[in-house]
Amino acid sequence: MIEATESYKKIQVTESYDVIVIGSGISGLGLAAILSKEGKRVLVLEQHYTIGGFTHVFKRPEYEWDVGLHYIGKIDDPNEFNYQLFHHITNGKIEWEPMPDDFDKIIVKGKQYDIVAGREEFAEKMKEQFPTPEDHKSIDQYMELLLEAQQVFSMYFAERMLPKFWSKIFGGLMKKGFGKFAHRTTLSVLSEITSNKELIAVLTGQYGDYGVAPAESSFGIHCTIVNHYMEGACFPVGGSASIANYICPVIKEAGGLVLSNAEVAEIIVKKNTAVGVKMKDGKALFAPKIVSSAGAMNTYLRLLPPAIREKHNFKEKLRGLKPSVAHICLYIGIKDTAENLGLKKSNYWIYQHNDHDKAGADFLRNPLENDFPVVYISFPSVKDPTWEDRYPGKSTIEIITVAPYELFEQWEGERWKKRGDEYLQLKEKFSQKLLESLYSVAPNLRGKIDYYELSSPLSTKHFTNYEHGEIYGLAATPERFEHKFLRVVSPVKNLFLTGQDILCVGVMGALSSGVFTASILLKKNCMNSIKKTAKEELGILD
Ligand SMILES: Cc1cc2nc3c(=O)[nH]c(=O)nc-3n(C[C@H](O)[C@H](O)[C@H](O)COP(=O)(O)OP(=O)(O)OC[C@H]3O[C@@H](n4cnc5c(N)ncnc54)[C@H](O)[C@@H]3O)c2cc1C
CATH class of the missing domain: 3.50.50.60 (FAD/NAD(P)-binding domain)
Incomplete structure (x- = not known):
């Protein structure tokens, strides 16, 4: 309690x-x-x-997991x-525990790219990972856009405080600067500065933090989140x-x-x-x-x-507003220390394809068979310096991906733990797929898992009351940011x-x-x- x-x-x-x-x-x-x-x-x-x-956080006899906080800028x-x-x-x-400088690792089709802390360091690292002069030019342009968005975003959001009357008078002016970012999609802006699909995939590699793939997300939210983590990240x-x-x-x-x-x-x-x-x-x-x-x-x-x-x-x-995506999360417990298991604080974002929108659409066509469009892996027990005192000799992992609410909707009226075998089989299938993603970055963990439990969009609905088990409230699209x-x-x-x-x-x-x-x-x-x-x-x- x-x-x-x-x-x-x-x-x-x-x-x-x-x-x-x-x-x-x-x-x-x-x-x-x-x-x-x-x-x-x-x-x-x-x-x-x-x-x-x-x-x-939720607890089981030997472990606990954080549900919706893996890192803060x-x-x-x-x-x-x-x-x-x-x-x-x-x-x-x-108190806050810093994450390492390479706090996010983006893996696209098996190749690893690092997101690193610091505006200059971020740009330099991107250039090192994308070495052509064309890509360098695109990265410079991208960095300028991020900086500009950073300078104007607070005025845009402050407008939300105004009563309707004052918004009518001052709103337009307050929203103007950031509006040009917020009211366009991420893909439309990035496509103007590069045609390199892999670069776009990596620059939007944290899109799971706002839950909308590049062709539909507001470039404003993309900039806000990337800027939020620009100087690094921490964990409570x-x-x-x-x-x-x-x-x-x-x-x-x-x-x-x-x-x-x-x-x-x-x-x-x-x-x-x-x-x-x-x-x-x-x-x-x-x-x-x-x-x-x-x-x-x-x-x-x-x-x-x-x-x-x-x-x-x-x-x-x-009208025009829609819920964000729903998600599933595999909560894992291992009876061994992070040190023995070689677990690190950095998060992994794993992509099997370099087109996040197409991967999302393909997945939705057949969620059971097709690749997950994104898999996020976090090692919360390593991030918390008090963990070893609270849970000696144990480690935890969380693996998240998107999942359509409709896939689970038929069990909506059933009570937790009373949803029957078909529901459990569906969860088990997803759990095994997510475990394979984990083994792709940490093969030494195979055979070491002591406990796992998959949350479904029904869990999110039950625990937070969001109608479609949505992960982030309203979807962060340009329409949402244009909404008065x-x-x-x-x-x-x-x-x-x-x-x-x-x-x-x-x-x-x-x-x-x-x-x-x-x-x-x-x-x-x-x-x-x-x-x-x-x-x-x-x-x-x-
Ligand atoms: C899986 C996941 C991972 C995330 N990771 C991160 C991260 O690493 N870093 C980060 O910054 N953000 C992260 N987020 C996002 C972040 O957690 C949320 O944006 C933020 O916590 C939302 O806070 P809130 O107060 O707006 O809403 P909520 O936390 O949703 O709070 C709303 C509350 O209202 C309650 N409620 C609803 N209806 C009623 C009712 N009728 N009566 C009484 N109570 C009601 C709900 O139960 C809920 O507790 C993550 C989110 C998820 C789901």
Whole structure:
């Protein structure tokens, strides 16, 4: 159980709160902590049996695994805002373990390419791996685009904070710079600077971090994610559960409450004003402000009462948006140390083809027989310096790929562990295919696996409530970034949104949306105030 949290099943909510937050992912918890530090009493309601959303870990008797956090862009520098933000919401408790400089290894058709930390080093390494003068020119052009995107992206996302009226006046200007990246596909931009398919495959080799292949993804999200990891990567000391473990006491200390097993069935709306939530068991909880971090589709199409949905025509307003892909993940345990097994901290991205879009389409035609379009392998136990103390003599591995929700849909109504033999056989087939991918980069692990368990899109749906078990909320396409409706302030008074759908995918994207939502609720620039307090606490001079 996460520290300073309770189960809704075991307690009566009797106190009153300033804000109710639906969902305990990093956006919901981060927002609640910022509000708590400003004296607000926040009630966080989480439908899952544990807290943390995609940053939760799950345990089996001899192992534990991180579900949705394998690395965060370099965050161990106290001078950077991301460090200061995590420092603020965890009362300075969180610590970060750096990944090595070659933190991502891209393998295309058996050939390995390294992504390395540092803007200059990244370009140099790419040039070393693609030695022709034409490729060097393309890499230079690509680096310039990345840099330009880095300079303009925050203004674009800040527009999401504006109420509709102000957005109409200032929105165009604020979005202009980054819009030219965000509103085009990655492939259309990269095809203008190179015709080398292998180079495109490698430059987009981290596309699994945003879940949309180059022909459909927004070049804006591509740049945002590549830039995010440009200076390297880190992992939370103690694993991703340490995030919730350190944030929840901050909420509790201010008189707030974080509850697991607390599923919200409906947002209560009176005269177009959100006044509270109706829980799955029928109880009503009230607060002057309601924030949903449960995703745009869940909030607008499921949690709001039908009459409000129709009144505002939310279905039409969300047109053009689609869910991101679903995934399967093989969680592996081995009874041996990383040292003995030769496991390293770097992640692997494995591709059998150099055209990610075609590989994706081929896979979807016959997911059981055709190659996975991408296989991601992470070694979380090596990344966490506390692992050996917590689980001596053991190691863990996670292998992720995409999988269509429809393949598993027929078992949607069945309960976990009661889905029958056909479901288990399907999972076993995928598990064996994923294990073969692992052995392709670590052949010494064959015969060493002690435990494995495959999660399906149904697991994701069950644990996070995303309708199609989607991995990253809304798909990061140009249409999504052109959409005017995704913002913090909703058309229902006193109902606000936060989370990855409001800004962008990723732990930092979701947490930053929490800062935005807090700024609206508190009517102040929380980014500035967090920076100021954190710098004082850390003894950093301006
Ligand atoms: C497999 C995987 C790997 C990833 N790897 C990385 C990585 O290495 N680095 C990185 O930066 N990002 C990674 N991500 C993305 C990152 O985890 C997410 O973008 C981010 O955590 C989303 O946070 P959030 O707060 O927006 O949403 P969530 O974490 O989804 O939180 C929303 C919460 O709302 C709850 N909820 C929904 N409906 C209700 C309801 N009716 N009542 C109560 N509660 C409700 C859900 O149960 C959930 O806990 C990964 C994601 C996945 C799935």
